[in-house]
Amino acid sequence: EAGVAQSPRYKIIEKRQSVAFWCNPISGHATLYWYQQILGQGPKLLIQFQNNGVVDDSQLPKDRFSAERLKGVDSTLKIQPAKLEDSAVYLCASSLDMNAYFGYTFGSGTRLTVV
């Protein structure tokens, strides 16, 4: 089974620029998550989708971050405008359904550096 695909692997941008990350989950996985992992910290949930609907975006800085999952498959996370503190690894994960019992599969992540 193919894993969770993310692109790009690395991105360097200047502050106030915009950036977008893409995630393709495992086929058939209804639940998709975006996590932010700042250096030296554990991953923090940004947003959770169930099919094409948002389940939880309480930790998403909505003034600059947006995410969508059109058609309930691929997802895009956007930052506009970026700040220095957005430098982190952005991890996408997918799960068969909305229960941790099914387990998560993580992608390799996108490492963002804001200069």
Add this chain to the structure above:
Amino acid sequence: AQSVTQPDIHITVSEGASLELRCNYSYGATPYLFWYVQSPGQGLQLLLKYFSGDTLVQGIKGFEAEFKRSQSSFNLRKPSVHWSDAAEYFCAGATGGGNKLTFGTGTQLKVEL
């Protein structure tokens, strides 16, 4: 608040020595608990998980973890560490039946040859 704590930021062990990584949880009821490993530049790989039942859980790569309710702990162990085990290890929890993982801050493992 529901949380997972990993008290050790860095741990160094010699190859062939035993390993124990600590994890403490704070949940109202018995949570689902997980251990993940992350190698540099890689995503998170699941080592093992606990939902209920037998408190000693076996995982991949020779790892095991023991759920101790009395100590609110879920420590990860390996009897003999290999150099390839050097990585960052994350403990994570979710409410029973829930779906949102809360991660600890991670423990960086260094293996000396």
